[in-house]
Amino acid sequence: MTRTLSEENYLKAIFHLSRNSKEKVSITTLAAALENTAASVISMLKKLTAKELVDYDKKKGASLTTVGEKAAIDIVRKHRLWEVLLAEKLEFSWEEIHDIAEQLEHVHHPELADRLDKFLGFPQFDPHGHPIPDIKGNISKIFGTLLSESAVGVELEVVGVKDSSSMFLNYLKKLDIKIGSKLKVEQIIDFDQSAVIKINNGGDISVSRKFLESILITSTGN
Amino acid sequence: MTRTLSEENYLKAIFHLSRNSKEKVSITTLAAALENTAASVISMLKKLTAKELVDYDKKKGASLTTVGEKAAIDIVRKHRLWEVLLAEKLEFSWEEIHDIAEQLEHVHHPELADRLDKFLGFPQFDPHGHPIPDIKGNISKIFGTLLSESAVGVELEVVGVKDSSSMFLNYLKKLDIKIGSKLKVEQIIDFDQSAVIKINNGGDISVSRKFLESILITSTGN
DNA sequence: ATATAAAATTAGTCATGTCTAATTTCTATT
């Protein structure tokens, strides 16, 4: 029951997409996420259905079976643990670790994740603020809320990002935003839902709605 | 110029085989090492020749170009560095690390090997006693000599193995032989070149010629 | 020198996982 690289990437994509929207995933959505064609997606879903990793209903779309979900969580666990190692031990930066972890997550060994977990001191979150599934596959609820949900004028602290692309992370780097940074929403522009925010009590800057929806924060209680 | 998994495995195999025998490598030898057919080897050698990673002469066999050798050394460097991490940090045992490192060696990132090297404290040898190529690709001469070359009655210390297969390493584990173990060749049997050896000043045991040729030792000067 | 065995090569097949180009099936709107 060894899984190919492609199979693992499909499982992971279905997992993330159905977690976001909480629904079954359509062919078109999957195709966009994986940057494949709809035809390719269909043929792979047939294969995964035959392997009983995926349930596919032409009306409602694809979802993971119990076995498929376990496999997906295992990959996500490895991805996030490797990210911690890359960032904390090998001193890679926020925007470099994702692409390396995309490769490392496919390394197979029954004990690898657990050994990593132990070596790293059982971290709860990866460097992007995402929860690391535990040895049993339990995933703690995401920590923090979206910056887009925050009230104006409240002191906030960055606890994670929803987008791990190096494009976004490089942008954050340029803005000097990292986990722990202080933010405050100064005003929301009705016209396009963009906002003016203050970073680390410094200058104001204008950001898009998409930006606000990509950052996880907690209120620091002020 | 990204290399596929298969390409990398061919480069590595040619590197190891031509290092052992110091000669160009034949199709048959490569096929045996990679557990592929001769036909498959030929078609891959054509591809690698077209990419200028390999020189292939039908009379003399295959060898690596300068670029090909650099690529091979890079893979070997990553393999051995990962083995150190797996053994020293993640507490995997001698016989487990090779197979995991076979996967990890194919993870690509321009700085990964150097970051690992630094984190691990610039190790000179991997857990099997093999030299780790440095950042420039220089490989220190192999440390130790073959147990098969040792004189009878001399106190010896294990510094490495030539065979990293889990089959051999499990055998060593059963015999309680690891790096640093004391050995002494008690006698050589003329008939089949097997030997009686003493392990850690304990009981005598009989081993084959093949065994003697798979262990690297130094004399402890007694 | 020639027969035989080993090694190398060629030709053609196959599985995997993509793709494009139709074609069919849904879905939403009028």
Place this chain on the structure above:
DNA sequence: AATAGAAATTAGACATGACTAATTTTATAT
């Protein structure tokens, strides 16, 4: 209910990297 547009599906092609089954070349022993 008819229909336009979106989504899903099918059919067929292709690259990769394996394979088997001949066939040719090379090396070796008599």
